[in-house]
Amino acid sequence: MEAALRHRVLELAARAIEQRLNADRSDYAGPIRPCACGQRARYAGRRSKRFTTVLGDLTLERAYYHCAGCGQGTSPRDQALGLAGTTLSPAVTRLVGAVGAVVSFAEGSALLHELAGVRVDPTVVEHTAEALGQTIAVDDQTSVAPEPPAAPTLYLGLDGTGIPMRKAELADRPGKQADGSAKTREVKLCTVWSAEARAADGTPMRDAGSVTYSAAIESVASRDTDATPAAFTHRVLREAARRGFAQVARRVVLGDGAAWIWNLADEHFPDALQVVDLFHAKEHLHDVATAIYGPSSSLGRRWVERRATALVTGAFPALLRALARPARAHPAAQQCLEYFQRNRSRMRYPAFRAAGLCTSTGVVEAGCKVAIGTRLKRAGMHWTLRGANAIIALRCCRLSGRFEGFWERRAEAQRAA
Numbered sequence: 001m002e003a004a005l006r007h008r009v010l011e012l013a014a015r016a017i018e019q020r021l022n023a024d025r026s027d028y029a030g031p032i033r034p035c036a037c038g039q040r041a042r043y044a045g046r047r048s049k050r051f052t053t054v055l056g057d058l059t060l061e062r063a064y065y066h067c068a069g070c071g072q073g074t075s076p077r078d079q080a081l082g083l084a085g086t087t088l089s090p091a092v093t094r095l096v097g098a099v100g101a102v103v104s105f106a107e108g109s110a111l112l113h114e115l116a117g118v119r120v121d122p123t124v125v126e127h128t129a130e131a132l133g134q135t136i137a138v139d140d141q142t143s144v145a146p147e148p149p150a151a152p153t154l155y156l157g158l159d160g161t162g163i164p165m166r167k168a169e170l171a172d173r174p175g176k177q178a179d180g181s182a183k184t185r186e187v188k189l190c191t192v193w194s195a196e197a198r199a200a201d202g203t204p205m206r207d208a209g210s211v212t213y214s215a216a217i218e219s220v221a222s223r224d225t226d227a228t229p230a231a232f233t234h235r236v237l238r239e240a241a242r243r244g245f246a247q248v249a250r251r252v253v254l255g256d257g258a259a260w261i262w263n264l265a266d267e268h269f270p271d272a273l274q275v276v277d278l279f280h281a282k283e284h285l286h287d288v289a290t291a292i293y294g295p296s297s298s299l300g301r302r303w304v305e306r307r308a309t310a311l312v313t314g315a316f317p318a319l320l321r322a323l324a325r326p327a328r329a330h331p332a333a334q335q336c337l338e339y340f341q342r343n344r345s346r347m348r349y350p351a352f353r354a355a356g357l358c359t360s361t362g363v364v365e366a367g368c369k370v371a372i373g374t375r376l377k378r379a380g381m382h383w384t385l386r387g388a389n390a391i392i393a394l395r396c397c398r399l400s401g402r403f404e405g406f407w408e409r410r411a412e413a414q415r416a417a
Ligand SMILES: [Zn+2]
Pocket: 035, 036, 037, 038, 039, 040, 067, 068, 069, 070, 071, 072
């Protein structure tokens, strides 16, 4: 359809709906109506408000009630149409959530106009996407039913990645900058997936559509006096419970070498197999090669290839010997040596492979890039804690295929209200 014709048709539909709703005065609920605060709100006439919908802007005249007790105004029609406290229709709110999860708020505003003909200011996109993300974060914690386990073996991956924050959000936080200050805060990510699929050579592959993500800037450290686990630990337990991690025959926890990951696994999933993601182990070898041979040297590449082969074929003594020599001169090699010694039992790759386990996926690392990096680490972005956690919740919800379920619960709650 021609853009101009499409615009005209939508315009006619918008005016028809506007007329019909404004002629219908059944939203008048008498002179007095109970207010949410517990007091009574009085009818204050019909008032008009402009809403943004997928058809274009609608100006609705609605019965309006005002509560002198709490100072709040409400309109029964707004509540019935899912428009309470917003100027966006539920469908537009959903579109805003979809674009706000993947691109910057300014780009999202432009996309909404280009693809849906809807004009929403970038600041409204920001405000709406963040509010939606916060609602999703709360919904995630409160009203989520466990799913049946997807496969006999489930993998739970843990990782962290830094995102750039606004200065005010970093005051007094120690960091890695030269003056001891911080520029970033760590987002911690939990992913769960299955890998029953096999590549042509029999290597286990991550099952398409099996990956779910849950992440936030949250702490794993809890003081000895705390009765409840720290926020991120709580998140991991929630995600594990949601995916039926405890019910499956085989549980695997994957991560890099970070101590918090294995502490969490030891404490909360004591019978899960611990595996260092091969992707991370190889990254450490690359760091050593760079320290010894400099960046992008062919000698360095050959060194990494030989060490990586030793690693995957279980030639651990040879690997440790090859690291012990440069360790005397290069701190990076010394660190790597200690890392391999410390995590040796988590790097029994030949045994893991023989057991049909997935170890070299980079799923967790990719998860950090997909779920966090591509949206939150873009040039010039600086986040508030609140804003980052809201957008992370929104992204994880969409990437995990949980957006639809969220809207169903939300619509149900609205119908019940
Ligand atoms: Zn009130």
